[in-house]
Amino acid sequence: MKSSKYNRRKFLSTAAASAAGGVFVNSTVHFSAVQAQTNLLLSGQDNKSEYLFADGLTYLNTGTLGPCRRETVRESMKMWEELESLPLKFYGLWGAESLAEKTRTVAAQFLGCDLSEMLITTSTTNGMNAVAQGLRLKPGDRILLTDQEHSGGLSCWRYYAKYYGAVIDTVAIPKVENNHEAILERIKKSVTEKTRLISVSHVFSSTGLRMPIAEISALARSKGILCIVDGAQAAGAIKVNVKELGCHAYATSGHKWLMGPKGTGLLYLSKDAQDIIRPMQFDESYNTYNNGNGVVNLACILGLGKALEYLESVGINKVEKHNLSLQNRLSEKLRNISRLKIVSPPAGQFASPMLACVLPDAVDRVAFVKMLFEKHKLSIRATHKEFGFNGIRFCTHIFNTEKEVDFAAEVLHKELT
Numbered sequence: 031m032k033s034s035k036y037n038r039r040k041f042l043s044t045a046a047a048s049a050a051g052g053v054f055v056n057s058t059v060h061f062s063a064v065q066a067q068t069n070l071l072l073s074g075q076d077n078k079s080e081y082l083f084a085d086g087l088t089y090l091n092t093g094t095l096g097p098c099r100r101e102t103v104r105e106s107m108k109m110w111e112e113l114e115s116l117p118l119k120f121y122g123l124w125g126a127e128s129l130a131e132k133t134r135t136v137a138a139q140f141l142g143c144d145l146s147e148m149l150i151t152t153s154t155t156n157g158m159n160a161v162a163q164g165l166r167l168k169p170g171d172r173i174l175l176t177d178q179e180h181s182g183g184l185s186c187w188r189y190y191a192k193y194y195g196a197v198i199d200t201v202a203i204p205k206v207e208n209n210h211e212a213i214l215e216r217i218k219k220s221v222t223e224k225t226r227l228i229s230v231s232h233v234f235s236s237t238g239l240r241m242p243i244a245e246i247s248a249l250a251r252s253k254g255i256l257c258i259v260d261g262a263q264a265a266g267a268i269k270v271n272v273k274e275l276g277c278h279a280y281a282t283s284g285h286k287w288l289m290g291p292k293g294t295g296l297l298y299l300s301k302d303a304q305d306i307i308r309p310m311q312f313d314e315s316y317n318t319y320n321n322g323n324g325v326v327n328l329a330c331i332l333g334l335g336k337a338l339e340y341l342e343s344v345g346i347n348k349v350e351k352h353n354l355s356l357q358n359r360l361s362e363k364l365r366n367i368s369r370l371k372i373v374s375p376p377a378g379q380f381a382s383p384m385l386a387c388v389l390p391d392a393v394d395r396v397a398f399v400k401m402l403f404e405k406h407k408l409s410i411r412a413t414h415k416e417f418g419f420n421g422i423r424f425c426t427h428i429f430n431t432e433k434e435v436d437f438a439a440e441v442l443h444k445e446l447t
């Protein structure tokens with residue numbers, strides 16, 4: 031591969047040229063090119079030239095932030111440059127509204143809901159905040175969470191507890207248990223007369239455990255309470271169909287597994303919850319541009335649309351299969367490192383494309399991850415200390431290959447044995 035500097039410069043000049051000259055790619059040609067790359071990828075070959083990764087980087091960190099493909103960046107850059115040629119272009123009279131709605135339409139299709147149930151946000155946290163802000167909980171109302179929630183899906187409820195007197199109940203989900211019945215039973219036991227909602231992650235960012243959302247939603251519905259889902263680590267990583275899940279709200283990030291621009295997100299609000307959850311900025315309309323929302327980042331929103339189209343063209347079932355098979359391969363290769371304890375579920379219904387392991391106490395996880403990056407150009411994550419273990423986390427996505435997973439395993443063997 032040529033140097034990343036070269037690629038970057040070449041890419042930027044191509045993006046600028048297409049923006050200036052209005053070069054449009056024939057969509058049939060474009061689609062077959064994507065298909066060709068995808069076939070290569072699914073047969074285990076590298077398609078890194080479609081991305082802007084630095085040379086030699088092994089990126090197993092999508093759960094933190096995903097990469098944008100070149101064509102996604104190009105789409106955003108094209109729009110951004112066009113916007114700056116007349117700053118108010120596309121606003122009001124110029125039709126920004128309908129352009130942004132294109133992304134909303136693709137997003138609704140991707141998550142399996144109606145357009146009237148889909149909102150564009152800036153992150154998972156932003157979506158969760160919109161849900162919480164749109165509720166009117168009273169002092170003493172209870173909110174049921176797990177002890178594995180990320181701050182992005184948690185801080186909105188903490189705010190409610192701090193300023194509005196709501197009470198948070200927390201269900202402990204022991205690591206390595208990986209048992210849906212036991213989890214459900216614990217959640218069921220924790221629902222009280224005062225519980226107004228259950229708010230849980232679809233996939234835990236701590237261990238990668240896939241939660242039984244359909245069953246939790248059914249439980250919530252049977253009790254007449256809401257099920258709110260933090261889908262930051264699920265949408266784009268595994269198949270997500272919000273109707274099949276049956277939840278009332280589902281917030282996710284554009285900038286992780288969906289591989290959209292940073293600062294984008296999606297929020298699903300089911301029709302039957304829209305009178306109960308009324309986010310201020312979307313009170314008049316769920317359109318991206320509306321009087322309550324103000325100006326949005328159109329360039330990034332269009333990039334998100336492009337990223338979603340790519341995942342649609344590959345097919346989310348294929349993406350999930352690829353991601354899980356790499357996760358499983360890595361898990362097999364790390365299993366025999368005695369100083370590493372895998373806490374993610376084994377292959378099967380509980381697994382996701384995230385693999386978390388516990389390091390010995392003597393190893394500082396943050397320093398270890400930094401060393402891996404500096405010495406081996408391997409990017410993985412040190413898990414949050416709030417999750418209660420000295421952990422590291424690997425994420426495998428559509429652009430990753432068996433070769434990269436094998437390299438990561440080799441490096442871990444070298445550094446820990």
Ligand SMILES: Cc1ncc(COP(=O)(O)O)c(C=O)c1O
Pocket residue numbers: 093094152153154155156179180181182183231233234235260262263282283284295
């Ligand atoms: C489960 C979970 N929720 C929320 C977030 C926050 O995502 P965002 O930065 O898009 O708000 C993360 C980020 O890692 C996460 O893992």
